Structures are given as C-alpha cells and as structure tokens.
Amino acid sequence: MRADAARNLDSVLETAALLLREDPNASIAAIATRAGVDRRTVYRRFVTREALVAAIHRAKLDACWEVVDDARLDEAPVTVALHRYAEGIIGVSRRWPIDLGRLPDDAESAPRLRELLGRLDAFMDRAAREGVVRPGLPDRWARSLLVHLTNLAAHEMPELTPAKGADAVVESLLDGIGT
Template identity: 55%
Template sequence: MSAIANEAGVDRTTVHRRFATREALLSAVFQAKLDSAERVLDEARLVEAPVAVALHRYVEGIIPVSREWPVDTRRMMQKDPEADRRRQEQSARLDAFVQRAADEGHLRPDVSPAWARAVLDQLVDSMAHRFPEVAPPQAADLVVDTFLNGLGAT
C-alpha cells in the first residue's frame, strides 16, 4: 500500500480511504487490467480483420496495457471467480485467433497452435517489459514479424 501511495503521489491514508484492504486494491488493479485488455481485444477485430492486421492491432494495444498494469492476473484468480472467468474468456479469444491464423495457413503446419500462443505471449511480455524504450507501433512491428516469419509458413 505504501508503494502504491508513493507512486501515486499521495499518502497511505488516502489509499486506505479508497481501498479498505490490500485485496481490494489488488482486485481494482486486476479489474482495470482486464478492462483494458478487453478493449484491446475488441479493437483488434480478431475475427473480422485479416490475420496480420488483427495481430498488429492486438500487439500494439496490449503492450501499453502490459506496461501500465505490470501484474499477473493469474494471482488473483483463486480469490475472484469473476476475474478468473473474464481472464479465461480473453484467453479463449486469443486461442481462437491463433487457431484461425493456423487454419488460414499463416503458421507452419508442424507448429501447434498452443505452442504458437505461448510464443506470442512471451514475445509480447518480453517486448513490454524488457524493451520499455521501444514504442508500441515499432514493438508491434517486431513482434508480428518475429511471430509470423519465425513461426510462419514458408
């Protein structure tokens, strides 16, 4: 709570007035991250847009979300069934998108969609946190190129 107060430029009492417990604060953080991720998924148009376009939109949008909310939402899932449901729905949307990329021939046939999804998640996480100086549009260019050409059909 002290670290949050410091980062926000307020005293700890102000944070406690808004959030009675550490868990309430964490829940608010996780919900904010889930809300932001939901907007990114919607705006990426994972079902309607061409695969490369949707992937770029997703990556360019989710990198700032990951940077703004650098928390692992899986931590909260045991305590908040609603947050867990939302996270699972978001994950299923990405799984379906990666399956679509495979079905449309954008991924090599010898690469399982589960592996491709794991690689995508790691590329996004690495770009968001290990390369914070790279702007989201350029980060998306690099992630999409690496994903589609590193795992892409030849």
C-alpha cells in the same frame, strides 16, 4: 464519481501496479506517497491490500479486453489484427506491469481471463486455418508464444515504441512459425 476522485483512483491503481512490480511487498503507505495521495484515501477505497491488488488486476483485464475488441480478431485480416493486438497489449502491459497469470482468487476475474485467452486461442486457430501460421502446433503454443513476445517487447525492450515492438512481435512470430 467526481473527476478528481477518478483521477486519484487511476493514479493509485497505476502507481500501485508499477510499485508492486518493483517491490511486491510495497506498503499501502508507500503506494499512496508515490501516487501523491494520503494513505487514508487509498484505505477508503480499498479496505485491504488484497482488494487493491484485485482492483489492479481487474483494471488490466479491462484494458486487455478493450485491446482484443479493438484488434477485431474475428474479422480483420489476421496480420492486421495481430499487429493491432500486439501494439495495444504492449501499451497495456507497460501501463499495468502485473502478471494476469497471478490473478487473486477473484470469482469475476478468473473466468474473464480464461475467456480472453480462449479468444486469443481462437484467433491463432483462425491464423492457422488461413495459412498465416503453421497448422499442427501443440494446443496454445502460438498464443503462448504471442503472449511471451508481447511481454518481452513491453518489459525487456522499453526503448521500442509500442508500434515498433508490435513490428518485432509480428515479424518474430510469423517468421518463427509462419508458413
């Protein structure tokens, strides 16, 4: 793909993610206009609106996987990995402000999301085994709390940088369920 075509694709996907958060019924024409491209450019790449939405979800999922890999949840000290994850995911959530829980019926993305959430659950289990969070919480409780806190920092506290948001997430999570 040519560099300008790749830039246009990124611009369309990011613009669509932002615009669809503001207006879930935004048209392809509105997305194209806001992205600064012709609507035919969007339709050449995405035959339907659903294909565009699926591509946005895949882009966010890819970015989330990169954050999880970079955080080194399996080997970094728990608090370090937790902060890396929170800081990275706040940035991703701001760039791609869509809810992965509303993934389109996509045979590729749904299993990848389940695997990603499984990795977060395994990380939180590790945190409990290592005494960083209290053991015995209901299944998925710590991971769900982490997801909600990062979403709070990303979307309801835009004045926080991702680093400051991660500080708040880690402090809130560990003081709330820490040992």
